[in-house]
Amino acid sequence: MKTLLTCGAAAVLALARPGLARAAAEPGAPEATAWVPRTVTNAKADRAEILALFHALEDAARRGDVNAAAALVDFPVLMVTDDAKGEAMADTWSKDQWTEVMAPFYKPRPNTTIAHRPAVFLVTDSLATVSDEITITMGKRTFSTRSALLVVRTAGKWKVKSMVEGGWGGTVRERPEGAAPTPPAPPAEPAAPDAAKPPGAGAPDHAP
16 A cells, blocks of 8 residues: 545535635536536435445355455455554555455455445445445454445446555555565454455455
8 A cells, every 4th residue: 555545525626626616606617517516316226236236245255256256346446544553545456456465355264254234325326435334253252343435337337446444554565566476464463353354345345
């Protein structure tokens, strides 16, 4: 992870460009004529389709099928996390990079159960986020974490465009594309959360 991420929506654009908010109130201004805000018009169907995507990710994880999970991602995918010091970071991964790093996390995890509580927020009928509250039980130990997805409708299908989960900075080593494979760093202790799953959503919760 190396690129700090700053993201936002229309409100942030208005802050970055003070004239934008004013232009929106002035119908003759160029910005006002170029930007047409979209509204959510098919919320029920959108949510059902997005949750179907989320459950397909979970199913791929349960089956240990990293390729099935990759088919649900719109590459390049933006992977976002932070480190133990709270420093945020992000990077874009190709399909090959994502599959290589994620593959070990799709291996069976004995005595491990993962429960999800996804919540969909629709930006438009083709842009949405899915926040997830996750409870992981490994043997007698139970802990919780949170993650989020940015999902987009492309070619008529919802796919994952970004995966966000905290704490992965420094635990997964980067490598230049085309270089020899480098496995993720080992967990600090046998029962650490990163032994159970990497970031994103759907067990095993996809990692940057």
